[in-house]
Amino acid sequence: MIEVNDIHKSFGDTHILKGISTVLEKGKTNLIIGQSGSGKTVFIKCLLGLFTPDKGTISLDGKIYSQLSAREQRNLRQDMGMVFQGSALFDSMTVEGNVMFPLEMFTNQSRSEMQDRANIVLERVNLVDAHKKYPSEISGGMQKRVAIARAIVMNPKYLFCDEPNSGLDPRTAIIIDNLIQEITKEFDITTVINTHDMNSVMEIGEKIVFLKHGIKEWEGTKDEIFKTDNEAVTNFVYSSELFKKVRQMYIEERN
Numbered sequence: 001m002i003e004v005n006d007i008h009k010s011f012g013d014t015h016i017l018k019g020i021s022t023v024l025e026k027g028k029t030n031l032i033i034g035q036s037g038s039g040k041t042v043f044i045k046c047l048l049g050l051f052t053p054d055k056g057t058i059s060l061d062g063k064i065y066s067q068l069s070a071r072e073q074r075n076l077r078q079d080m081g082m083v084f085q086g087s088a089l090f091d092s093m094t095v096e097g098n099v100m101f102p103l104e105m106f107t108n109q110s111r112s113e114m115q116d117r118a119n120i121v122l123e124r125v126n127l128v129d130a131h132k133k134y135p136s137e138i139s140g141g142m143q144k145r146v147a148i149a150r151a152i153v154m155n156p157k158y159l160f161c162d163e164p165n166s167g168l169d170p171r172t173a174i175i176i177d178n179l180i181q182e183i184t185k186e187f188d189i190t191t192v193i194n195t196h197d198m199n200s201v202m203e204i205g206e207k208i209v210f211l212k213h214g215i216k217e218w219e220g221t222k223d224e225i226f227k228t229d230n231e232a233v234t235n236f237v238y239s240s241e242l243f244k245k246v247r248q249m250y251i252e253e254r255n
Contacts, residue, residue, distance in 0.1 A: 001024065001061055002024040006020070006021050006056040007019070007053040008054050009039075009046060009053050016042045017043060017214045019056070019215070020215070022209050024190055024192055029180065029184050029207070030190070030192045031205045032193065033196070033208060035212070037213075038212055038213060041162075049065055079154075080157075081156035081158070081159045082162075083160070084147065087143045092134075093134070094131065096122070098150055099122060100114045103117060103154070106154065117153060119131075121149040121153050124183070125145040126179075127142060141168055144172075148183070152183060157189060159190070159192070160194075161192070161194065164193065170199065177204050180204070201225065203222075206221060210230075210233050
């Protein structure tokens with residue numbers, strides 16, 4: 001679980017985060033949504049420890065990050081897995097090499113132990129015949145699954161995903177969403193997903209935090225988002241005719 005208490009972050013005279021407080025729950029997919037410029041990227045970088053809030057605290061399972069020593073912070077970062085927007089795979093490494101990279105960096109495991117662990121996570125993301133291929137030889141959806149495998153190879157307590165469906169077709173995006181949710185529950189991870197994809201919100205939004213101009217405008221679940229009267233949320237989520245129709249159907253079913 002990640003507890004965020006009244007965090008603020010500014011760059012020069014620009015106040016980006018303005019007193020955000022929320023709880024990101026363990027074993028659930030926690031989605032951060034909002035328009036470009038809402039503060040989502042700065043928020044997730046604060047959670048990762050890449051930015052230090054000017055005010056407020058971030059607590060990971062009871063440990064306040066800013067109060068930890070440099071060594072303790074470094075150890076805690078090893079409990080964090082990250083899926084980057086563009087997958088961020090190393091082109092010169094095979095799929096297996098990409099997945100083994102964190103193990104080579106942060107463990108003293110033997111080559112065979114690392115390969116065994118890589119095999120386990122690649123099988124978990126349904127990639128069993130791609131070990132010796134290079135990123136350029138596999139599809140975008142497969143690259144994303146490799147990125148997920150690499151993110152979970154160290155058995156993280158926290159999984160952060162930045163626009164995991166970026167560049168994927170709708171069908172593949174749903175597969176990736178479902179995979180992330182399955183892994184979250186299977187390993188009881190605190191998963192935080194930064195997304196613009198409303199399909200993801202409706203599919204796996206167990207906890208949704210909506211940011212607007214650096215403020216937490218609303219939070220709730222994928223079911224509650226249908227019922228909210230918050231104008232900023234409805235304008236963002238139902239900007240397309242499709243989701244307007246989905247919401248109307250939901251309301252009619254409840255009446």
